[in-house]
Each structure stands twice: as structure tokens, then as C-alpha cells.
Amino acid sequence: MGRTMEWAARSNHLGGVPRKLVIMAVGALAKAAANLLNTTSVHNAETLIRLVRSRPPGVPLITVSNHMSTVDDPFMWGFKGFPTADSKLARWVLAAEDICFKNAVLSYIFRLGKCIPITRGAGIYQEHMNEALDRLNDGAWLHTFPEGKVSQEDVPIRRLKWGTASLITRAHVTPIVLPIVHHGFEQVMPENYLFGRRPPLPLCNRNISxxxxxxxEFDLPKLRQMALSTTGDLSLSSAGWPSATPWGLDEAAQRCLYTTISETIRTAMERLRAFGKSYLKSKG
Known part of the structure; x- marks a missing residue:
């Protein structure tokens, strides 16, 4: 499978003008949604802004968050002080192909908005994951929703999909991984609003945190060695998995490695979710 309309995602497409226009327009919408139409509070915003603006050269950033609604991205980047309108600083994001890339017009707009289509169920080694890896190898910022789908229930963070972990391990330079947990977007765009459907437009006067x-920070050499020693002679084989990575990891070792990384991220996100509950109470 090739890369859907990748040419439109390039920074030099038509001199970069279409991308700048889309990022500015979407950024303005996010600012309005976060600050004018709703009330948004952010804890530790300075860490996110610092990593977006001034990482060491060539070091990629992966932000991960829970997925409460279809408007999480871009609205979560609209809070005060965040450089929402800068197309160079804007995140790349993994987006569901069946929702954001239904036709050529939508595909073009989302591509200009630095979205990478992901086919659900196609595995962690699908071609568009390689595109995401290319962006990380460029030192870019990538956002993912590692739970894999929207969940509006107030429940613990679910088991994470392995796609994010695979990108972390395969990147040329180990990315900085920053967990984020938000609450309130499920009220801005509830899944079951009118006859079991979403509202036609996002709702207002909600509180977002x-x-x-x-x-x-992941010590990948150590984690790879642990994965190899844990799996030992266990050997697995299935379609779509490389038989061995450049570090000599067969499928069993890869699965072990991805599980360890994913669980580390999930645990960090769950701690943030618990902290967020007390944070909301203090704000209330």
C-alpha cells in the first residue's frame, strides 16, 4: 500500500502556503474553542511548550494522550500561550483513515494539517507507520492516541496499542515521550448526544482540563537486552512482522519490548488521570 496523498503533506507543497493557511485557520478555531467558547485549565503547560519550541536539535518528540472525543486534536492545543498558528512547530498526528480520509477533499485538507492516515487493524508495520517514523527521524513532533479509539467513560487508561512503542524503538534518535491526560472534551463532543449520535457542532460552556x-526517558539498549533475555528461545512468526530487527530482535522479543514500553506509558498516563481528578476538585 502506498502513502495516501503524501505530496500534499510536504512542507514545500506550493511553497508551503496551503499548509500555513490550514494550520492558521485550525489554530484559530482551536483557540476560540479552548478560550472563548469553553474554559480550559492546563497543569504544567510550560513543559509541553518548552519541548515543542526548544528541544535539542534532531531529537524527536512524541506526545501521547487519552482519546475522549473526535475534537481532542486540534482543540487540546488551543490553550493560552501555546504556538497554535506556527506551521513549523505544529504536531504531526496519527489520524484514522476511515474518518479523516474519506474522500480526496478531506484527504487533502487533513494532509495539509500534518495528519498521517492510519488504517485500523492493519498492524504496526503498515506503510503509514513508516511515514510517521520518517517524521520522527526528521526530529519532528508526533502526537498519538495509543488507546486506539475514543472512550468517553471515566475509567482507567486501557491497554495501549503497540504502534507508539514500535515508533519509539525504531526511531534513529530515541524520542522524548511526554504523557498528557485531558478531561472535558467528552462534554464538548459527546458520542451519544442526539439519537445516539454526535452533535452537529461542538458544544460550548464546558470545562476542559x-x-x-x-x-x-527510555534506555532502549537495556530494554532490548531485557527483552532478549526474557524471551530466550521462544520463537514466534506471523505475517507482517520482520523476522529480526537491526538489533537481532525476533517477533517474540519485539512483542516483549513493545509490551514493556507500552505499560510504562500507560502507567504514567494513569497516574496523570488520578492526579487530574484531584486537580479538578481543587479547581472546583
Missing amino acids: IIVGEPI
Whole structure:
């Protein structure tokens, strides 16, 4: 499978003008939604802003968050002080192909908005994941929703999909990983509003909270060695998995490695979710 309309995602497409226009327009919408139409509070915003603006050269950033609604991205970046309108600083984001890329017009707009289509169920080694990896290898910022789908229930963070972990391990330079947990977007765009459907437009006068955690650093050489020693002679084989990575990891070791990384991220997100509950009470 090729990369859907990748040419429109390039920074030099038509001199970069269409991308700048889309990012500015979407950024203005996010600012209005977060600050004018709703009330947004952010904990530890300075850490996110610092990592977006001034990471070490060539070091990629992966932000991960829970997925409460279809408007989480871009609205979560609309809070005061965040450089929402800067197309160079704007995140790349993994977006569901069946929702955001239904036709050529939508595909073009979302591509200009630095969205990478992901086919659900196609696995962590699908071609568009390689595109996401290319962006990380460029030192870019990528946002993912590792739970894999929207969940509006107030429940613990679910088991994470392995796609994010695979990108972390395969990137040329180990990314900085920053967990984020938010609350309130499920009220801005509820899944079951009118006859079991979403409202035609986002709702207003809601309270949104965004809890930014601290960066997670992964010692990948150590984690790879642990994965190899844990799996030992266990050997697995299935379609779509490379038989061995550049570090000699067969499928069993890869699964072990991805599970360890995913659980580390999930645990950090769950801590933020618990902290967010007390944060909301203090704000209330």
C-alpha cells in the first residue's frame, strides 16, 4: 500500500502556503474553542511548550494522550500561550483513515494539517507507520492516541496499542515521550448526544482540563537486552512482522519490548488521570 496523498503533506507543497493557511485557520478555531467558547485549565503547560519550541536539535518528540472525543486534536492545543498558528512547530498526528480520509477533499485538507492516515487493524508495520517514523527521524513532533479509539467513560487508561512503542524503538534518535491526560472534551463532543449520535457542532460552556506530565526517558539498549533475555528461545512468526530487527530482535522479543514500553506509558498516563481528578476538585 502506498502513502495516501503524501505530496500534499510536504512542507514545500506550493511553497508551503496551503499548509500555513490550514494550520492558521485550525489554530484559530482551536483557540476560540479552548478560550472563548469553553474554559480550559492546563497543569504544567510550560513543559509541553518548552519541548515543542526548544528541544535539542534532531531529537524527536512524541506526545501521547487519552482519546475522549473526535475534537481532542486540534482543540487540546488551543490553550493560552501555546504556538497554535506556527506551521513549523505544529504536531504531526496519527489520524484514522476511515474518518479523516474519506474522500480526496478531506484527504487533502487533513494532509495539509500534518495528519498521517492510519488504517485500523492493519498492524504496526503498515506503510503509514513508516511515514510517521520518517517524521520522527526528521526530529519532528508526533502526537498519538495509543488507546486506539475514543472512550468517553471515566475509567482507567486501557491497554495501549503497540504502534507508539514500535515508533519509539525504531526511531534513529530515541524520542522524548511526554504523557498528557485531558478531561472535558467528552462534554464538548459527546458520542451519544442526539439519537445516539454526535452533535452537529461542538458544544460550548464546558470545562476542559489538560494535565501535562513529565518526559519519559527510555534506555532502549537495556530494554532490548531485557527483552532478549526474557524471551530466550521462544520463537514466534506471523505475517507482517520482520523476522529480526537491526538489533537481532525476533517477533517474540519485539512483542516483549513493545509490551514493556507500552505499560510504562500507560502507567504514567494513569497516574496523570488520578492526579487530574484531584486537580479538578481543587479547581472546583
